[in-house]
Amino acid sequence: MAVRNYTIGMAGHIDHGKTSLTRALTGIDTDRLKEEKERNISIELGFAPLKIDEELHASIIDVPGHERFIRQMIAGVAGIDLVILVIAADEGVMPQTKEHVEILSFLGIEKGIIAISKIDRVDEEMIELVKEDIRDNLKGTVFEKSPIVFVDSLSMKGIDKLKQLIKEQLKHQETRDARGPFRLPIDQVFTIQGQGTVVRGTIYEGTVTKGDTLQVLPKGIPVKVRQIQVHHEQVEEARAGQRAALNLGGISKHEIVRGDVLVSSSHFLVTDTIDIAVRFVNDLSAPIKQRVPVKLHIGTTEVMGKIVFFDRNELLQEEKEIVCQIRLDHPIVCKRGDRFILRRPTPMETIGGGWIIDPKGRKYRFGEETVKMLLAKKEGTPVERITSILKEKALLSFHDLLKYSSLDEEELKTLLEGEQKETIFQLPSGEYALIENLETIKRLTGEKLAQYHEQYPMRLGFNKAELTHLLLDLYPKRLIEFVIEKLVETGFLKKVEQYIHLSTFTPHFPEKWKRRMESALTSIENDEIEVQPFDHYVKSAGIPDSYKEDFKHFLLQSNLAVLLAENLVVSMKAIEKAAALLKRNTGVEFTVKDAKDVLGLTRKYLIPLLELFDALKLTKRVEDKRIWL
Structure with a gap:
């Protein structure tokens, strides 16, 4: 369990x-x-x-x-x-x-x-x-x-x-969501001799695995997880709700401070203006005036900012939750629903707390219209709430939507039926996703494949499992795989065995090395069956060694050549020519000696060639003879 x-x-x-x-x-x-x-x-x-x-x-x-x-x-x-x-x-x-x-x-x-x-x-x-x-x-x-x-x-x-x-x-307490993108606000940073930078904190959401590549926000510094500990024990992964210490590669202690956030995805916002719902303490020692400096405590971050009211210029006593804004001196990482505490810097005292309505607030006009807008944003219509939930969770069952939305069953059913053609899509599994997320996965898949094709123009395509893995930080595996299969069905993508490629893509020589590769292929064709080791052609044509394996696989996959023996690549033209010559000069069956007399090859080339004929179903060996098929 x-x-x-x-x-x-x-x-x-x-x-x-x-x-x-x-x-x-x-x-x-x-x-x-x-x-x-x-x-x-x-x-x-x-x-x-x-x-x-x-x-x-x-x-x-x-x-x-x-x-x-x-x-x-x-x-x-x-x-x-x-x-x-x-x-x-x-x-x-x-x-x-x-x-x-x-x-x-x-x-x-x-x-x-x-x-x-x-x-x-x-x-x-x-x-x-x-x-x-x-x-x-x-x-x-x-x-x-x-x-x-x-x-x-x-x-x-x-x-x-x-x-x-x-x-x-x-x-009966729900555990934290370990399925979404990883987020850990950093409590403490230090170094250990011989191991480098270590950070500690409580994992807000998601899962981290040894070897993962993460980002330190708000600076956007990429890091690699070398080691994970949970309560002094080395572990392979840590999950939401756990305290963890992570040994990070690619960053020094001086580049991280308490309050930075370690994340696995660009899903998280970096912002300096937040719209908030806040409740104040009952016994404020002094009025809170418009744009007064306050200290915001959120996650492990403590940052100064100015509170901005839109319906008053000061507050002394207010029992109800109000909507307003804080403009921060420095950017923070947060999302809707994150809780915070507000304190007065002098004298140091707690003045209130609340939650974030919108982490990406903008400058608004003072007045009732702005307050109404913020209240609407705070409450949200049922459609807006469902949309917001699916933006965060990406893929949910009806039961989960019911749980997260606080809507009753009939209301949710009606909403989903009405929105399915506009904003929400139901997968064959019965789970729901936003149509915009499906489109985003399509766009990201297209972008990743276009980049891959540009970097590896001779390869047949991207391994589907690896392509899926690249998007796992953003979306669940089931949703990614569903979209990829749909894109194959509609012809946007093509699938060959485990490889995926854009339907508009055909493997080809990279433009920069095209002439040299064509020259190497011509040399292979000219040498017919008695080819040199493949490395010889690569070096003679001046093709970089880093392209050697891709060049070979391209020739084999595109049927321009076949592997005669280890490191011996023979053009398909030479194979076809040798087979035609041998067939013209033999009867229904022939021996190795017959083949040697016709083709004039040494055993180094002749035996692998005849075995290749068998593999290509041109011939069939029966005892010491071969029969043409």
């Missing part, structure tokens, strides 16, 4: 026992890791693995300080599936507890467990008071109906119950 990977966040006030609880659950002291694992390619300091059972594996984020809490919780947006809110029995809910809960709400975290720690320090009466305090302070938050567990990390009281609660909470 496939392993499901999750990330658990430890939230709570300083000194309420988050590190001790992490140690009790995992056996790992995350503070100790800071010293001991500094030089290893390992999961980020403060992370510890928790194997719940054979199916459920988790990483626990233990974040001791407020500032690190904000960065790591945002960095874990793609990985934090469950939060354990740690509240000490001897202190109860503290200011930082409330702030952490507010941040979790902004980040859209939905599952939580409340762990009342240090219970051996207090009596039953105090525990009841703490429970009442928690329920009062957490009313209206994600933790309002969360289960409560009483623990003591030193005596291990309640630890088994907490593990069971974790299992129950995660049992």
Whole structure:
């Protein structure tokens, strides 16, 4: 059964026992890791693995300080599936507890467990008071109906119950999407002597495999994955929801910074203007004025920008989610739906959070029309939502569309039937894809083949499996293969065995070397059966050695020549001439001696030639004679 990977966040006030609880659950002291694992390619300091059972594996984020809490919780947006809110029995809910809960709400975290720690320090009466305090302070938050567990990390009281609660909470939790393009926001960059650059982070989506070529955005630097580790163990691949350390080739430590994003596809946008839906804290210390500088925390990125309102010039109190824009000082990598936190740079405080409506915002006019447009973009019509989902997921079943769109079954059926001729296509498998994606695959296939034909004009075509692999970063294999087969059916492409080529393409000599190759072919034809080794003709004609194999295969595939013996290539004209001469001068059958008398060849050429006649079905050997067919 496939392993499901999750990330658990430890939230709570300083000194309420988050590190001790992490140690009790995992056996790992995350503070100790800071010293001991500094030089290893390992999961980020403060992370510890928790194997719940054979199916459920988790990483626990233990974040001791407020500032690190904000960065790591945002960095874990793609990985934090469950939060354990740690509240000490001897202190109860503290200011930082409330702030952490507010941040979790902004980040859209939905599952939580409340762990009342240090219970051996207090009596039953105090525990009841703490429970009442928690329920009062957490009313209206994600933790309002969360289960409560009483623990003591030193005596291990309640630890088994907490593990069971974790299992129950995660049992029905969806795992992150490992099918789409790979994305990993980088937490940390360092070097290891003899191994080079290493980056660490939580995989937001997709899968990475050893040997993959990726890009570091926003700079667009290509890199190669030399090595992968998940919780100190070398692995061949890592998937969405896992913490991973990647050893990268082709880049130095100084070219990467925390906040850069490692991706497998150009699917991800680099942008400096984002349209957002944001909710602000209830007790702002001062008004947020139009174009005031704010710090945006998204992924592992912290970037300054200016907030732009379209329906007000300042905000002091607003309970509802509003739509606005942030214009950033530096570009970031993001997509629709990504969560963020906004903080005021001075005094440093959290002011709100929300999600990205459109990662590629533009400059808009101040006024009601822009607000309406942003609200429409935020909500989206059912058709727009389905289109957006299929743009991201590429190929989905009806069941998956139902799940992602939040439409009811009849509404979705009606929508798909109405849109099938315009925007949506149903494959024979029953899955759905956008017609524009089919067209994009056609265009990309045409472009890849045109490039291939230009680079290798003598080859019959591109191996279908390799061509499909080139597009796997963008689209599912089933969709690519379906489009290629359709393009063959419609005549846009031609398929010969496992090779694909444009129907307008015919293998030919490269223009630059055409005369030399024609000269080499003429020399082969002139030497008839008694040819020199093939290398001789290549060198004599001045053909680069890099073209030798393609030249040979072209002659053989186009039936201009045949392989007589190893490295002996004979023109088909010479074979036909020798066969005609031999047939005219022999009867229904002939011997090797007869052939030697007619053709005047030595055994070096004669025996392979006669065996070639057999292979070409010109003759058939019967004992020591051959019969013409």
